[in-house]
Amino acid sequence: MIDWMVHLPILPVVIPLFAGGLLILIKDSHRRLRLAIAFASVLLQLFVAVKLLSVTAGAEPDRWPSQIAVYLLGDWPAPFGIVAVADRLSAIMLTLSAFLGLTTLMYSTARWERAGVYFLPLFQFLLMGLNGAFLTGDLFNLFVFFEVLLAASYGLMLHGSGENRVTSGMHYIAVNLVASLLLLVAIALIYGVTGTLNMADLAARAGDLGGGDRRLFEAAAAILGVAFLIKAAAWPLNFWLAPAYSNACPPVAAVFAIMTKVGIYALVRLGSLLLPTGAPAAFGGDWMFPVGLATLLFGTIALLAAYQTERIVAYCVIISSGTLLSALGMPGVTMTGPALFYLVNSVLATGAFFLLIEMVERTRSFGADVLAVSMDLFDLDDPDESFTETQTPVGVAIPAAMAFLGMSFIACALLITGLPPLSGFVAKFSLLSAALQTSETTPDIEAWLLMSVVLLSSLAGIIALGRTGIRLFWANETQTPRLRISEAAPVAALILACVGLAIWAGPVLDFMNDTALSLSFPDTYINAVLNHDTVRTLGNGGKP
Numbered sequence: 001m002i003d004w005m006v007h008l009p010i011l012p013v014v015i016p017l018f019a020g021g022l023l024i025l026i027k028d029s030h031r032r033l034r035l036a037i038a039f040a041s042v043l044l045q046l047f048v049a050v051k052l053l054s055v056t057a058g059a060e061p062d063r064w065p066s067q068i069a070v071y072l073l074g075d076w077p078a079p080f081g082i083v084a085v086a087d088r089l090s091a092i093m094l095t096l097s098a099f100l101g102l103t104t105l106m107y108s109t110a111r112w113e114r115a116g117v118y119f120l121p122l123f124q125f126l127l128m129g130l131n132g133a134f135l136t137g138d139l140f141n142l143f144v145f146f147e148v149l150l151a152a153s154y155g156l157m158l159h160g161s162g163e164n165r166v167t168s169g170m171h172y173i174a175v176n177l178v179a180s181l182l183l184l185v186a187i188a189l190i191y192g193v194t195g196t197l198n199m200a201d202l203a204a205r206a207g208d209l210g211g212g213d214r215r216l217f218e219a220a221a222a223i224l225g226v227a228f229l230i231k232a233a234a235w236p237l238n239f240w241l242a243p244a245y246s247n248a249c250p251p252v253a254a255v256f257a258i259m260t261k262v263g264i265y266a267l268v269r270l271g272s273l274l275l276p277t278g279a280p281a282a283f284g285g286d287w288m289f290p291v292g293l294a295t296l297l298f299g300t301i302a303l304l305a306a307y308q309t310e311r312i313v314a315y316c317v318i319i320s321s322g323t324l325l326s327a328l329g330m331p332g333v334t335m336t337g338p339a340l341f342y343l344v345n346s347v348l349a350t351g352a353f354f355l356l357i358e359m360v361e362r363t364r365s366f367g368a369d370v371l372a373v374s375m376d377l378f379d380l381d382d383p384d385e386s387f388t389e390t391q392t393p394v395g396v397a398i399p400a401a402m403a404f405l406g407m408s409f410i411a412c413a414l415l416i417t418g419l420p421p422l423s424g425f426v427a428k429f430s431l432l433s434a435a436l437q438t439s440e441t442t443p444d445i446e447a448w449l450l451m452s453v454v455l456l457s458s459l460a461g462i463i464a465l466g467r468t469g470i471r472l473f474w475a476n477e478t479q480t481p482r483l484r485i486s487e488a489a490p491v492a493a494l495i496l497a498c499v500g501l502a503i504w505a506g507p508v509l510d511f512m513n514d515t516a517l518s519l520s521f522p523d524t525y526i527n528a529v530l531n532h533d534t535v536r537t538l539g540n541g542g543k544p
Helices: 004-025 031-059 088-108 119-135 139-157 163-194 199-206 211-231 241-247 250-256 259-277 285-305 309-328 336-361 368-378 400-417 423-436 445-475 485-503 505-519 522-530 535-539
Strands: 069-072 083-086
Touching (some): 004 031, 004 069, 004 083, 004 119, 031 119, 083 088, 083 119, 083 522, 088 119, 088 250, 088 336, 088 485, 088 505, 119 139, 119 259, 139 163, 139 250, 163 211, 163 241, 199 259, 211 259, 211 285, 241 250, 241 309, 250 259, 250 336, 259 309, 285 309, 309 445, 336 423, 336 505, 400 423, 400 485, 423 485, 485 505, 505 522
16 A cells, blocks of 8 residues: 655645646646646645645654655665655745645636636646745755746746736846856856765765865855845845736736745755855855845835835835845844744735735726826825815715725735734744844844844835825725625635734744754754665665
8 A cells, every 4th residue: 555645745746747737738628627627736735735744843753753754756865866855944835835826826717817828837837846946955956946936937927918027027037047047057066066966965065175175165155145145036136026026917926925935945945054064154144134134125215116006015025035034144043933934924915915906906097096196296186175075975885895905905014014913013023022132131233233124114114005005095086896706715815824823923933933943953954864764775674
């Protein structure tokens, strides 16, 4: 009888791979069958991700005593073969990716998956690339899965066509191709110096390098860090993000909210393994903290200057990347747990916001943006101010659709700015309190800088989103939109997930802190990968 639990770590890659291939073979006329396959695939991915989350929390101590699920492809032992590794950090990212994928897929069924060809298979391949990047245990396959998710994102970015979408999509493609080239060059240098690309084996060997080999390894690590910073939308390498995300169709922009976090995940993963060797300064605070602060300041200024609603949400993604880079660049692991909590909250919030904005825009009359800009520039009076109180209708009930959109907008604004009572407040409060604990006596200058810039970005968010809310719901004439359940339900699910994070903030933060603590002991990861027995060995009484 097949023990499916043994194959659990590879299923998040295999499921979308087969689903995407099957969707290519089925004609578009069989829409219900295609949607059934797509939803079944994402639901299975979510189930497997939750199962891996429980495994890494200690649900299967007999099978994986180290609480790290390892899978040897082809039964080749590490570091010679390809290995998939699921620890707590990987399981968190897998669960987040699957849940976001499920909600955005549901939203796309309203009309967006029919706006172009191959949306459903490309969506599956994007999830495959994301899952593979979170699970892979070697650098070369990290590059491979990066290319898989990027190739799928290129098609999704252009989904629906349009001049603005094509123009921004070309910039997006060009920048990511350069980042992929840097990544490939760095990987080649690292392999030439160390003779291995397995992350666990690399961590074991890097500390023994000396002389010219060590300097070459540090140069390769710096190039690798730059490639990951491009993918994480760090300043000054993030000029491509706002045009690309703001012009993508809503479900694509929403699922893209997690893509910048793949670069941050790679920095955390390699940093946790390589920093103990003392070699790669590219993954420490020497780079990440100042770059994160610069990214945070850039996003804050751009947020205040932006007027188009989609660009405002895109700059919120940049602010979240800057906050994470700054927090993770702080010394020690005190900030890592709250940073992971903030990562989950920001992905859910910005994903919901991208979906919500498209529905909110339906409430506006044609030319409302042009009229609002003209009135601001020429200091014109609002024509509605000429009406007296007796002329204004009183007691008209707010339609259900408008009430839903308004409350959802307020919830997203609270989540992004970090105001109570939702999980955004818990995330930023835990970050700031952890920053105060980074010094045993008086917080150092880095902690004060981080606190000041994070609070400044929150204030800018309140101003920008408050101004946007007034413009969307109050200052201009609106019309009640027609919303489908398949559009409203995903936004509600993402916001409710954030509400759940706020309600169970204690247990979730404890899990995140345990994850951060596990990252500070890389020997557990290294031993779990390098000492994992093959099936042949287990079947032969422990002998090879």
